Amino acid sequence: MAEKGGPAAHGARHVAIIMDGNGRWAKKRFLPRAVGHTRGVEAVRNLVRGLRSTGVEVLTLYAFSSENWRRSEEEIQDLMGLMRHFIRSDLPEFIANGIRLRIIGDYSIFPADLVEMIEDALARTAGGRNGTLAVALNYGSQQEIVRAAKAAAAGGEITAEAIEAALDTADLPPLDLLIRTSGEVRLSNFLLWQAAYAELYFTDVLWPDFTLAHLEEALAEFAGRERRFGGR
Ligand code: FPP
Numbered sequence: 159m160a161e162k163g164g165p166a167a168h169g170a171r172h173v174a175i176i177m178d179g180n181g182r183w184a185k186k187r188f189l190p191r192a193v194g195h196t197r198g199v200e201a202v203r204n205l206v207r208g209l210r211s212t213g214v215e216v217l218t219l220y221a222f223s224s225e226n227w228r229r230s231e232e233e234i235q236d237l238m239g240l241m242r243h244f245i246r247s248d249l250p251e252f253i254a255n256g257i258r259l260r261i262i263g264d265y266s267i268f269p270a271d272l273v274e275m276i277e278d279a280l281a282r283t284a285g286g287r288n289g290t291l292a293v294a295l296n297y298g299s300q301q302e303i304v305r306a307a308k309a310a311a312a313g314g315e316i317t318a319e320a321i322e323a324a325l326d327t328a329d330l331p332p333l334d335l336l337i338r339t340s341g342e343v344r345l346s347n348f349l350l351w352q353a354a355y356a357e358l359y360f361t362d363v364l365w366p367d368f369t370l371a372h373l374e375e376a377l378a379e380f381a382g383r384e385r386r387f388g389g390r
Contacts, residue, residue: 166213168381170334173373174218174356176348177202179340179364186364192236197366199240203248206257208370209289212377216290216330218262220348224298238272241295245275249282258286262326263297292330299350302326306351327352335380337373339365355387 165171177198184194202219209217222237229237252259259279266273276295302325310320322328333352336345341362345353359376361368 166377168213168377170214170377170380171331172216172218172333173214173335173337173377174220174333174349174352175368176220176336176338176342176346177365177368178338178342180366182340183364183366191233194366195233195236195240199244201366201368202244205368205370205373206248206252206289206291207255208373209257209291210255212370212373214289214373214377216260216292218292218294218327218330218333218349220294220297220346222263222295222297223347224263224296224301225347227296238269242272242275245279249279252279252283252286252291256286256288257283258290259283260290260292260330261295262292263295263302265295267296290330292327294348297326298347299345299352300347303351321351325351332356335359335376337361337376339363339368355385357383357385 180194180198181191182194183197184191187193205217221241226237227234251257261276261280265276268276303321306321306324307316309324310316313320313324327333327349333349333356336349336353336356337359338344339361341360343360349356357380359379361372361376363372
């Protein structure tokens with residue numbers, strides 16, 4: 159979050175990350191995939207701890223896509239377990255540090271106890287003013303756009319503004335920078351509408367190895383990019 163006196167010099171208010179490469183990180187070390195995910199959560203924790211120092215207001219993370227249900231039952235259970243553990247262990251720190259939690263995507267189909275934990279965390283962090291962590295859960299951008307277009311149509315007019323106002327991200331600042339780790343170069347149904355004018359940044363670093371210094375590197379590159387939003 160920017161300190162009083164204005165926005166951070168790099169100008170990025172909203173950064174999103176496709177956290178990729180947990181499995182490959184584990185494989186390289188002959189470890190189970192679950193260990194890669196556990197280390198991935200540690201990377202999340204470190205970034206959230208440093209968020210305020212970066213001047214970024216909103217960090218949006220792709221934690222579970224609507225396509226991730228195709229993974230093995232065991233891996234899905236591992237990821238749900240990690241989310242439970244993450245909320246339990248980190249919620250007090252979020253509250254103490256003024257970090258607001260937001261969810262994008264339809265998390266209502268998650269196990270009832272997890273839904274309850276998420277709702278409790280949302281309520282207890284709602285007053286956070288030092289930065290927002292938006293977590294994408296059961297999120298798919300095409301599905302989000304369809305939902306938003308239906309809401310716009312129900313409101314009478316399908317315009318870009320009406321769709322935008324009905325997206326899950328409607329209350330967040332425009333997306334400035336979208337990062338994907340692990341060397342994959344695609345958007346995988348993440349924030350397709352929101353990325354229309356975002357800068358894209360791809361790095362070979364595997365997600366468990368991604369640190370605050372890597373985020374700062376991406377922000378420095380962002381600061382040097384010329385954004386024209388379609389103009390000259
Ligand atoms: C991609 O690695 C990562 C995921 C599908 C899940 C990301 C989730 C976490 C880091 C943990 C949960 C997050 C929070 C906020 C508690 P991959 O398994 O696709 O890696 P691979 O492509 O190398 O196999």
